[in-house]
Amino acid sequence: MASNELLRRIEASFALQGLMRVIEARIAEVSPGRCVIEAPFRKTLTQQQGFLHAGVLTTLADNACGYATLTLFPPGQEVLTAEFKVNFLRPARGVLAIARAEVLKPGRTLTVARAEVWMRAEDGSEMLCAAMQATLVPSATA
Amino acid sequence: MASNELLRRIEASFALQGLMRVIEARIAEVSPGRCVIEAPFRKTLTQQQGFLHAGVLTTLADNACGYATLTLFPPGQEVLTAEFKVNFLRPARGVLAIARAEVLKPGRTLTVARAEVWMRAEDGSEMLCAAMQATLVPSATA
Amino acid sequence: MASNELLRRIEASFALQGLMRVIEARIAEVSPGRCVIEAPFRKTLTQQQGFLHAGVLTTLADNACGYATLTLFPPGQEVLTAEFKVNFLRPARGVLAIARAEVLKPGRTLTVARAEVWMRAEDGSEMLCAAMQATLVPSATA
C-alpha cells in the first residue's frame, strides 16, 4: 500500500478514539510494521508525584503497538489488544512522550509487538521510561 | 490505622493525580490490602470501536493496585508501579467501570497485587473485562 | 464429559510431554476449567541458591494452565501457550511444588487462565511462591 494511503487509514481509525483527543496524542510516523505516537506532557495527566501517569504511557504504547500491527492488516480490518505487559523504567518527566512500536512477529491470529516510551526534555534529550510487549488480534471494523 | 484515616490518606494521594479527574474516577472502597476504584463510561475515553479504551481500564486497575498496596505502607510513603501485565477479556461497554484490587504478596521492596476490571451495565449486571497482575515498589513522598 | 474421560484425555496429552517425566510431575486433579499438577522438590532442578528453579515453577504453572484450558476444548483439539507472565513471590523451598490453575475467561480463540504455585513443607504447611497469568490458544492435535 502506498505510504500515504497507509497513513490515511491509520489516522482514520485513530480519529475515532476519543481518548486520543483527551491526551492530545498524534501519530508522528507510520510505516509497515511500525508506528510512532506522541503526546505532550500535561499536568492534567499526572500521577500523585507530578510525573506522567503510568496509564498515559501505557495508552500511548498500546496504541503504537496497535497501529504498528494494523499497518500489516488488509484494509477493512481493525485490531484489538489481547494483552500487554509494561515495565516502568524511570519517572516520566519532560515535555513530550514518544511511543515507538514495532511488530516483532506478525500472525493471522496473534501478532506480537513491542513499544518503548521515551520522554523528551526541553533540551531535546530523551530518556527511556517504559517498555511494552503486547499481543494483538484482528477484529471486525466497528 | 483506623479505617477513616486510611481512606483519608489514600484520597489525599489520589487527589494529586490529575489523570483521575480527567477520567472522573473515584475511590469506592479501601481496606487493608484492598482498593476499589470506579469511573463512569464516557465517549471521550473510547477506542476506535466505541468501547472504553484499554488504556483507561489499565489506568483504573493500576491505581487500584497502587492504592491497595499503599494501604499496607506506613504513612509518609508513596508507591510506584514497577510493572504490570493486563489481559483484556471482553470489549468494555456499559455505564460504569469498577477496578477491584487486592495485594497478593506484600513485601518491603516488592509488592505483588492483582486487579480485575468489571463493566456494570444499566441493568446492574457486571462483566469481567480486564485482569491485571502488577509489581509495586515504595517511593519517597512527592 | 464424564470426569474419568476428562482425566484420561488430559493424562494422554500429559504423557506425551517428555519434560514432565524429567521433573517427575503428575496430574493431581482435573475438573472442567481447573487443573492441579504436582512435582517433588529435587536437587537436580534447582537454581544457584538451592531453591527450585523459576523455570520449573513456570513449567508446572504453564502446564496447569494449559490442561485447565484443555478441559474446556472438544476432544481432538490440543492447546498451546501464547504467552504468560509470572511473579515469583518467595524462594521455592519445601518437599512438593503444587501448581493450581483455573480458567478465568474461556474463548474460542483466546483463553485466559491463572495459576498459583505453592510449595508444601514437610509439616504440610504451604507457601505461595509464584503466580501466573496466561493466554492459551487451540491447536491441531499432534
Add this chain to the structure above:
Amino acid sequence: MASNELLRRIEASFALQGLMRVIEARIAEVSPGRCVIEAPFRKTLTQQQGFLHAGVLTTLADNACGYATLTLFPPGQEVLTAEFKVNFLRPARGVLAIARAEVLKPGRTLTVARAEVWMRAEDGSEMLCAAMQATLVPSATA
C-alpha cells in the same frame, strides 16, 4: 572487570544450578549487560506435540536475563528473578535453542532485561521462537 573474570564469575553461579545440567545448557557468551545461553534440542524436553517445551525456552531466557544482569552487579552479589513475561512466537523445533539477553535498564533495586530465544535448524538458519521481558533484583550470595 576483565572479561575472563566476568565469565568465571557467571560460570561459577551457573554451575550451581542443577537444572542447567538436566537441560544440558551452557553459557555461550557473556559481556557486560549481555548473556547468551544455549541448549540442544532433546526429546526428553518436549511438550505433547514434540516441540521444545515452553518451560525450557523460558528457563533458558530467564537464566540469560539473570546472568546478563549479574554481569552488572559487584562480585559477591547474586540475582533473583522478580517476574517475567514471555510470548511464544513459533513452535520450537530445530537442533539448538539459543537465548540471547540484554539489560534494558540497570538499577540498584530493579533491573529490566529482555531475552529472545532462537531455534537453530540443521542448516544453520534460525527462527525467533520466544521473547521475554523480565525484572530482576539483587540478592545475597547463597
